[in-house]
Amino acid sequence: MKKSIITDASLVSAYMQGNESALGDLITRHKQRIYSFIYSKVFDRDVAEDIFQDTFIKVIRTLKRGKYNEEGKFLPWVMRIAHNLVIDHFRKNNRMPKFENKDDFNIFSVLSDGSLNAEKQLIKGQVENDVRRLIQELPEDQKQVLVMRMYKDMSFKEISEQTGVSINTALGRMRYALINLRKVIDKHNIVLTN
Numbered sequence: 001m002k003k004s005i006i007t008d009a010s011l012v013s014a015y016m017q018g019n020e021s022a023l024g025d026l027i028t029r030h031k032q033r034i035y036s037f038i039y040s041k042v043f044d045r046d047v048a049e050d051i052f053q054d055t056f057i058k059v060i061r062t063l064k065r066g067k068y069n070e071e072g073k074f075l076p077w078v079m080r081i082a083h084n085l086v087i088d089h090f091r092k093n094n095r096m097p098k099f100e101n102k103d104d105f106n107i108f109s110v111l112s113d114g115s116l117n118a119e120k121q122l123i124k125g126q127v128e129n130d131v132r133r134l135i136q137e138l139p140e141d142q143k144q145v146l147v148m149r150m151y152k153d154m155s156f157k158e159i160s161e162q163t164g165v166s167i168n169t170a171l172g173r174m175r176y177a178l179i180n181l182r183k184v185i186d187k188h189n190i191v192l193t194n
Contacts, residue, residue, distance in 0.1 A: 008074035055082045142177035
């Protein structure tokens with residue numbers, strides 16, 4: 001069987017049964033994606049390298065203890081570990097990650113790489129309760145737009161029609177909701193993870 005078609009699950013299983021090189025194959029296969037995800041949050045090569053190493057130390061410890069049971073979900077599981085270590089890094093340094101790729105703060109931009117929908121769903125699930133609690137602190141008009149957009153997945157056109165305001169007003173409310181949400185997060189020094 002060619003290495004390129006061996007599944008992650010088979011490699012994990014082989015490693016857990018004592019085949020040390022199987023882990024090397026897994027790291028090689030996913031290194032670029034995991035490292036890129038970490039780097040996109042910390043913007044520092046040395047820090048990203050450290051977090052990448054720590055991620056795989058945790059992976060190895062978990063596998064060695066036989067505690068891994070994420071059937072066929074190896075990459076999302078490793079990404080979740082990497083994400084939690086990124087959050088720990090920021091918690092230690094008492095600051096939230098940078099948001100350089102969008103004009104507006106997006107509460108989920110720190111939490112997942114857009115290409116990893118499985119990871120996005122996992123993380124979104126973890127923080128949903130925290131986020132709902134924070135949203136309660138927003139002014140009513142901003143809260144309404146944010147809930148429609150984030151939880152009901154409505155377009156700004158639909159939000160505009162349902163609330164009776166212009167699309168620009170709906171966009172403005174969303175923008176202020178996100179800015180205010182960031183202030184609330186900073187005020188409470190909240191880290192959105194479990």
